[in-house]
Amino acid sequence: MTQILPVLPAVNEHYVDRGLYPHGVAFMDGQYLPMSEAKISVLDWGFLHSDATYDTVHVWNGKFFRLDLHLDRFFRGVERLRMKLPYDREKIKSVLGNCVALSGHRSAYVEMICTRGSSPTFSRDPRHAENRFIAFAAPFGSVANKEQLERGLHVAISETVRIPPNSVDPAIKNYHWLDLVKGLFDAYEKGAETALILDTNGHIAEGPGFNVFVVKDGSLRTPAFGVLPGITRRTVFDLCAEIGLPATAADISRIEIKGADEVFITSTAGGIMPVTRIDDTAIANGRVGSVTRRLMNIYWQKHDDPAWSTAIIYP
Numbered sequence: 614m615t616q617i618l619p620v621l622p623a624v625n626e627h628y629v630d631r632g633l634y635p636h637g638v639a640f641m642d643g644q645y646l647p648m649s650e651a652k653i654s655v656l657d658w659g660f661l662h663s664d665a666t667y668d669t670v671h672v673w674n675g676k677f678f679r680l681d682l683h684l685d686r687f688f689r690g691v692e693r694l695r696m697k698l699p700y701d702r703e704k705i706k707s708v709l710g711n712c713v714a715l716s717g718h719r720s721a722y723v724e725m726i727c728t729r730g731s732s733p734t735f736s737r738d739p740r741h742a743e744n745r746f747i748a749f750a751a752p753f754g755s756v757a758n759k760e761q762l763e764r765g766l767h768v769a770i771s772e773t774v775r776i777p778p779n780s781v782d783p784a785i786k787n788y789h790w791l792d793l794v795k796g797l798f799d800a801y802e803k804g805a806e807t808a809l810i811l812d813t814n815g816h817i818a819e820g821p822g823f824n825v826f827v828v829k830d831g832s833l834r835t836p837a838f839g840v841l842p843g844i845t846r847r848t849v850f851d852l853c854a855e856i857g858l859p860a861t862a863a864d865i866s867r868i869e870i871k872g873a874d875e876v877f878i879t880s881t882a883g884g885i886m887p888v889t890r891i892d893d894t895a896i897a898n899g900r901v902g903s904v905t906r907r908l909m910n911i912y913w914q915k916h917d918d919p920a921w922s923t924a925i926i927y928p
Protein backbone atom coordinates (compact mmCIF):
# COMPACT_ATOMS: atom_id res chain seq x y z
CA MET A 614 0.00 0.00 0.00
CA THR A 615 1.42 3.38 -0.91
CA GLN A 616 1.54 5.80 1.90
CA ILE A 617 -0.08 9.15 1.31
CA LEU A 618 1.53 11.61 3.64
CA PRO A 619 0.61 15.23 3.49
CA VAL A 620 3.40 17.28 1.98
CA LEU A 621 3.93 19.26 5.11
CA PRO A 622 5.30 22.63 4.39
CA ALA A 623 7.08 23.69 7.53
CA VAL A 624 4.95 26.80 7.07
CA ASN A 625 4.76 27.75 10.70
CA GLU A 626 8.50 27.57 11.16
CA HIS A 627 9.01 29.50 7.92
CA TYR A 628 6.90 32.42 9.06
CA VAL A 629 8.04 32.36 12.68
CA ASP A 630 11.67 32.47 11.60
CA ARG A 631 11.10 35.60 9.59
CA GLY A 632 8.88 37.26 12.20
CA LEU A 633 6.06 37.62 9.67
CA TYR A 634 2.38 36.96 9.94
CA PRO A 635 1.44 33.88 7.97
CA HIS A 636 -0.34 34.74 4.77
CA GLY A 637 -4.03 34.50 5.44
CA VAL A 638 -7.40 36.17 5.53
CA ALA A 639 -9.48 36.92 8.61
CA PHE A 640 -13.07 37.96 9.17
CA MET A 641 -13.79 40.37 12.05
CA ASP A 642 -16.58 42.78 12.82
CA GLY A 643 -18.25 41.99 9.50
CA GLN A 644 -15.17 42.53 7.31
CA TYR A 645 -12.58 40.40 5.54
CA LEU A 646 -9.04 41.53 6.35
CA PRO A 647 -5.46 40.47 5.71
CA MET A 648 -4.23 38.46 8.68
CA SER A 649 -1.81 41.18 9.77
CA GLU A 650 -4.71 43.63 10.23
CA ALA A 651 -6.96 41.35 12.29
CA LYS A 652 -6.60 42.66 15.86
CA ILE A 653 -8.84 42.54 18.92
CA SER A 654 -9.28 45.01 21.74
CA VAL A 655 -7.20 44.43 24.88
CA LEU A 656 -10.48 44.80 26.77
CA ASP A 657 -12.01 41.72 25.15
CA TRP A 658 -12.67 39.08 27.82
CA GLY A 659 -11.42 36.50 25.36
CA PHE A 660 -7.98 38.04 25.85
CA LEU A 661 -8.26 39.14 29.49
CA HIS A 662 -9.91 36.01 30.91
CA SER A 663 -9.59 33.31 28.23
CA ASP A 664 -13.36 33.67 28.02
CA ALA A 665 -13.76 32.27 24.55
CA THR A 666 -14.42 29.11 22.62
CA TYR A 667 -13.15 28.15 19.20
CA ASP A 668 -12.81 25.39 16.70
CA THR A 669 -10.27 24.55 14.04
CA VAL A 670 -11.08 22.70 10.84
CA HIS A 671 -8.58 22.01 8.11
CA VAL A 672 -8.74 22.28 4.36
CA TRP A 673 -6.88 19.77 2.25
CA ASN A 674 -6.70 19.98 -1.56
CA GLY A 675 -9.37 22.68 -1.63
CA LYS A 676 -11.86 20.84 0.61
CA PHE A 677 -12.89 21.19 4.23
CA PHE A 678 -12.56 17.93 6.16
CA ARG A 679 -15.59 17.05 8.32
CA LEU A 680 -16.73 20.66 8.55
CA ASP A 681 -20.14 19.83 10.02
CA LEU A 682 -18.62 18.02 13.00
CA HIS A 683 -16.45 21.05 13.75
CA LEU A 684 -19.43 23.40 13.44
CA ASP A 685 -21.50 21.17 15.74
CA ARG A 686 -18.79 21.26 18.41
CA PHE A 687 -18.35 25.02 18.03
CA PHE A 688 -22.08 25.75 18.33
CA ARG A 689 -22.39 23.46 21.36
CA GLY A 690 -19.49 25.29 23.07
CA VAL A 691 -20.96 28.72 22.36
CA GLU A 692 -24.29 27.67 23.79
CA ARG A 693 -22.77 26.17 26.93
CA LEU A 694 -20.79 29.35 27.59
CA ARG A 695 -24.06 31.29 27.23
CA MET A 696 -22.74 33.29 24.35
CA LYS A 697 -24.65 34.36 21.28
CA LEU A 698 -23.21 34.33 17.80
CA PRO A 699 -24.15 37.26 15.61
CA TYR A 700 -24.54 34.89 12.61
CA ASP A 701 -26.31 31.63 11.87
CA ARG A 702 -24.64 28.39 10.82
CA GLU A 703 -25.02 28.94 7.07
CA LYS A 704 -23.47 32.41 7.28
CA ILE A 705 -20.56 31.07 9.36
CA LYS A 706 -20.03 28.28 6.83
CA SER A 707 -19.88 30.80 4.02
CA VAL A 708 -17.53 33.11 6.00
CA LEU A 709 -15.13 30.20 6.57
CA GLY A 710 -15.25 29.26 2.88
CA ASN A 711 -14.70 32.90 1.88
CA CYS A 712 -11.67 33.27 4.18
CA VAL A 713 -10.08 30.23 2.51
CA ALA A 714 -11.06 31.27 -1.02
CA LEU A 715 -9.77 34.82 -0.53
CA SER A 716 -6.51 33.52 0.95
CA GLY A 717 -6.01 31.29 -2.08
CA HIS A 718 -4.77 28.46 0.17
CA ARG A 719 -5.55 24.95 -1.10
CA SER A 720 -4.44 23.56 2.28
CA ALA A 721 -5.34 25.63 5.27
CA TYR A 722 -5.88 25.79 8.97
CA VAL A 723 -9.21 27.53 9.56
CA GLU A 724 -10.26 28.84 12.93
CA MET A 725 -13.68 30.07 14.09
CA ILE A 726 -13.72 31.89 17.43
CA CYS A 727 -16.37 33.37 19.70
CA THR A 728 -15.08 35.63 22.47
CA ARG A 729 -17.11 37.09 25.32
CA GLY A 730 -16.17 40.53 23.94
CA SER A 731 -16.50 43.53 26.22
CA SER A 732 -19.30 45.71 27.46
CA PRO A 733 -19.75 49.22 26.06
CA THR A 734 -19.94 50.48 29.68
CA PHE A 735 -16.97 48.35 30.86
CA SER A 736 -19.36 46.52 33.16
CA ARG A 737 -17.83 43.56 35.01
CA ASP A 738 -20.98 41.55 34.37
CA PRO A 739 -20.36 39.04 31.55
CA ARG A 740 -24.03 39.27 30.60
CA HIS A 741 -23.44 42.82 29.43
CA ALA A 742 -20.65 41.93 27.04
CA GLU A 743 -21.15 41.96 23.29
CA ASN A 744 -19.91 38.60 22.03
CA ARG A 745 -17.56 38.70 19.07
CA PHE A 746 -17.16 36.27 16.18
CA ILE A 747 -13.79 36.00 14.44
CA ALA A 748 -12.60 33.59 11.74
CA PHE A 749 -9.39 33.16 9.81
CA ALA A 750 -7.71 30.93 7.26
CA ALA A 751 -3.94 30.50 7.55
CA PRO A 752 -1.54 28.01 5.91
CA PHE A 753 -2.00 24.38 6.99
CA GLY A 754 -0.08 23.66 10.18
CA SER A 755 0.92 20.39 11.82
CA VAL A 756 2.06 19.25 15.25
CA ALA A 757 4.61 16.96 13.56
CA ASN A 758 6.88 18.05 10.72
CA LYS A 759 7.75 15.83 7.74
CA GLU A 760 10.70 14.14 9.44
CA GLN A 761 8.70 13.49 12.62
CA LEU A 762 5.83 12.03 10.58
CA GLU A 763 8.21 9.59 8.95
CA ARG A 764 10.19 8.49 12.02
CA GLY A 765 7.65 9.17 14.77
CA LEU A 766 7.57 11.87 17.42
CA HIS A 767 9.60 11.83 20.62
CA VAL A 768 7.31 12.67 23.50
CA ALA A 769 7.88 13.26 27.21
CA ILE A 770 5.31 12.68 29.92
CA SER A 771 5.10 15.77 32.12
CA GLU A 772 3.96 15.70 35.75
CA THR A 773 1.66 18.61 34.93
CA VAL A 774 -2.01 17.86 35.50
CA ARG A 775 -4.58 18.98 32.93
CA ILE A 776 -7.12 21.46 34.30
CA PRO A 777 -9.88 19.33 35.91
CA PRO A 778 -13.00 18.81 33.80
CA ASN A 779 -15.21 20.03 36.63
CA SER A 780 -13.33 23.35 36.53
CA VAL A 781 -13.26 23.83 32.77
CA ASP A 782 -15.27 21.45 30.60
CA PRO A 783 -12.81 20.13 28.01
CA ALA A 784 -15.68 19.43 25.60
CA ILE A 785 -15.92 23.20 25.19
CA LYS A 786 -12.82 23.77 23.09
CA ASN A 787 -10.88 26.48 24.91
CA TYR A 788 -7.68 28.44 25.27
CA HIS A 789 -6.87 27.30 28.84
CA TRP A 790 -3.40 26.19 27.82
CA LEU A 791 -1.12 27.14 30.74
CA ASP A 792 -0.91 23.48 31.76
CA LEU A 793 -0.20 22.34 28.20
CA VAL A 794 2.42 25.02 27.65
CA LYS A 795 4.11 24.10 30.94
CA GLY A 796 4.09 20.50 29.73
CA LEU A 797 5.81 21.59 26.52
CA PHE A 798 8.60 23.36 28.41
CA ASP A 799 9.04 20.25 30.60
CA ALA A 800 9.31 18.17 27.43
CA TYR A 801 11.85 20.48 25.80
CA GLU A 802 13.98 20.32 28.96
CA LYS A 803 14.03 16.54 28.61
CA GLY A 804 15.04 16.78 24.95
CA ALA A 805 11.62 15.65 23.67
CA GLU A 806 9.60 17.28 20.91
CA THR A 807 6.23 17.47 22.57
CA ALA A 808 4.42 16.50 25.76
CA LEU A 809 1.68 14.39 27.22
CA ILE A 810 0.17 15.61 30.47
CA LEU A 811 -1.86 13.78 33.10
CA ASP A 812 -5.47 13.77 34.23
CA THR A 813 -6.44 14.38 37.86
CA ASN A 814 -6.12 10.64 38.60
CA GLY A 815 -2.57 10.44 37.26
CA HIS A 816 -3.49 8.75 33.99
CA ILE A 817 -2.42 10.01 30.58
CA ALA A 818 -4.70 12.80 29.37
CA GLU A 819 -3.66 14.66 26.21
CA GLY A 820 -1.05 16.99 24.78
CA PRO A 821 -0.81 20.55 23.42
CA GLY A 822 -3.36 20.35 20.63
CA PHE A 823 -3.78 16.59 20.36
CA ASN A 824 -5.35 13.41 21.72
CA VAL A 825 -3.40 10.18 22.09
CA PHE A 826 -4.07 6.51 21.20
CA VAL A 827 -2.31 3.29 22.12
CA VAL A 828 -2.48 0.07 20.12
CA LYS A 829 -2.06 -3.17 22.08
CA ASP A 830 -2.67 -6.65 20.69
CA GLY A 831 -4.67 -5.21 17.79
CA SER A 832 -7.02 -3.05 19.92
CA LEU A 833 -6.98 0.72 20.22
CA ARG A 834 -7.54 2.80 23.31
CA THR A 835 -7.66 6.55 23.97
CA PRO A 836 -8.27 8.39 27.26
CA ALA A 837 -11.94 8.99 28.05
CA PHE A 838 -11.62 11.42 30.95
CA GLY A 839 -10.61 15.06 31.08
CA VAL A 840 -9.79 15.48 27.39
CA LEU A 841 -11.18 17.36 24.42
CA PRO A 842 -13.31 14.97 22.35
CA GLY A 843 -11.22 15.64 19.24
CA ILE A 844 -12.73 15.36 15.77
CA THR A 845 -9.64 13.46 14.60
CA ARG A 846 -10.05 11.12 17.61
CA ARG A 847 -13.68 10.60 16.55
CA THR A 848 -12.47 10.01 12.98
CA VAL A 849 -10.14 7.27 14.23
CA PHE A 850 -13.14 5.56 15.88
CA ASP A 851 -15.08 5.86 12.59
CA LEU A 852 -12.18 4.44 10.58
CA CYS A 853 -11.71 1.58 13.07
CA ALA A 854 -15.42 0.73 12.78
CA GLU A 855 -15.08 0.66 8.98
CA ILE A 856 -12.08 -1.64 8.93
CA GLY A 857 -13.09 -3.78 11.91
CA LEU A 858 -10.52 -2.77 14.52
CA PRO A 859 -11.71 -2.65 18.15
CA ALA A 860 -11.34 0.82 19.71
CA THR A 861 -12.45 2.09 23.11
CA ALA A 862 -12.14 5.20 25.28
CA ALA A 863 -10.72 4.25 28.72
CA ASP A 864 -7.91 5.16 31.13
CA ILE A 865 -4.30 4.64 30.06
CA SER A 866 -1.56 4.50 32.69
CA ARG A 867 2.05 5.59 32.17
CA ILE A 868 3.15 1.96 32.30
CA GLU A 869 0.57 0.97 29.70
CA ILE A 870 1.52 3.68 27.23
CA LYS A 871 5.20 2.77 27.45
CA GLY A 872 4.37 -0.92 26.98
CA ALA A 873 2.10 -0.33 23.98
CA ASP A 874 2.72 -1.94 20.59
CA GLU A 875 2.11 1.43 18.91
CA VAL A 876 1.29 4.97 19.98
CA PHE A 877 -0.01 7.83 17.86
CA ILE A 878 -1.49 11.26 18.43
CA THR A 879 -4.40 12.88 16.62
CA SER A 880 -5.14 16.48 15.74
CA THR A 881 -6.71 18.59 13.03
CA ALA A 882 -3.22 20.09 12.94
CA GLY A 883 -1.58 17.13 11.20
CA GLY A 884 -4.07 14.24 11.38
CA ILE A 885 -2.77 10.93 12.72
CA MET A 886 0.88 11.23 13.78
CA PRO A 887 3.11 8.39 15.02
CA VAL A 888 4.98 8.42 18.33
CA THR A 889 8.07 6.20 18.56
CA ARG A 890 9.67 7.35 21.80
CA ILE A 891 8.18 8.21 25.20
CA ASP A 892 10.70 9.51 27.73
CA ASP A 893 13.54 6.98 27.46
CA THR A 894 11.39 4.17 26.11
CA ALA A 895 11.34 3.26 22.42
CA ILE A 896 7.84 2.20 21.39
CA ALA A 897 7.82 -0.96 19.27
CA ASN A 898 11.57 -0.84 18.60
CA GLY A 899 11.32 2.80 17.67
CA ARG A 900 9.58 2.19 14.32
CA VAL A 901 6.23 3.47 13.08
CA GLY A 902 3.77 0.59 13.49
CA SER A 903 1.60 -1.01 10.82
CA VAL A 904 -1.77 -0.09 12.40
CA THR A 905 -0.68 3.55 12.62
CA ARG A 906 0.47 3.53 8.97
CA ARG A 907 -2.74 1.91 7.81
CA LEU A 908 -4.90 4.46 9.64
CA MET A 909 -2.77 7.36 8.35
CA ASN A 910 -3.31 6.15 4.78
CA ILE A 911 -7.07 5.78 5.09
CA TYR A 912 -7.34 9.07 6.96
CA TRP A 913 -5.74 11.01 4.08
CA GLN A 914 -7.66 9.05 1.43
CA LYS A 915 -10.91 10.05 3.15
CA HIS A 916 -10.13 13.70 2.40
CA ASP A 917 -11.39 13.08 -1.16
CA ASP A 918 -14.58 11.33 -0.04
CA PRO A 919 -17.56 13.68 -0.69
CA ALA A 920 -19.30 12.27 2.41
CA TRP A 921 -16.46 13.60 4.59
CA SER A 922 -15.44 16.74 2.73
CA THR A 923 -16.85 20.02 1.45
CA ALA A 924 -15.38 21.65 -1.65
CA ILE A 925 -14.45 25.33 -1.51
CA ILE A 926 -15.40 27.58 -4.39
CA TYR A 927 -12.34 29.65 -5.29
CA PRO A 928 -12.67 32.88 -7.34
Ligand code: PLP
Pocket residue numbers: 669819820821822823824840841842843844845846879880881882
Ligand atom coordinates in the same frame (compact mmCIF):
# COMPACT_ATOMS: atom_id res chain seq x y z
N1 PLP B 1 -6.85 18.25 22.64
C1 PLP B 1 -6.65 19.57 22.69
C2 PLP B 1 -6.37 20.23 24.01
C3 PLP B 1 -6.71 20.35 21.51
O1 PLP B 1 -6.51 21.67 21.57
C4 PLP B 1 -6.94 19.69 20.27
C5 PLP B 1 -6.99 20.46 19.03
O2 PLP B 1 -6.66 21.63 18.98
C6 PLP B 1 -7.13 18.30 20.27
C7 PLP B 1 -7.09 17.61 21.48
C8 PLP B 1 -7.42 17.57 18.98
O3 PLP B 1 -8.71 17.86 18.52
P1 PLP B 1 -9.10 17.79 16.99
O4 PLP B 1 -8.85 16.41 16.53
O5 PLP B 1 -10.54 18.16 16.95
O6 PLP B 1 -8.22 18.78 16.27
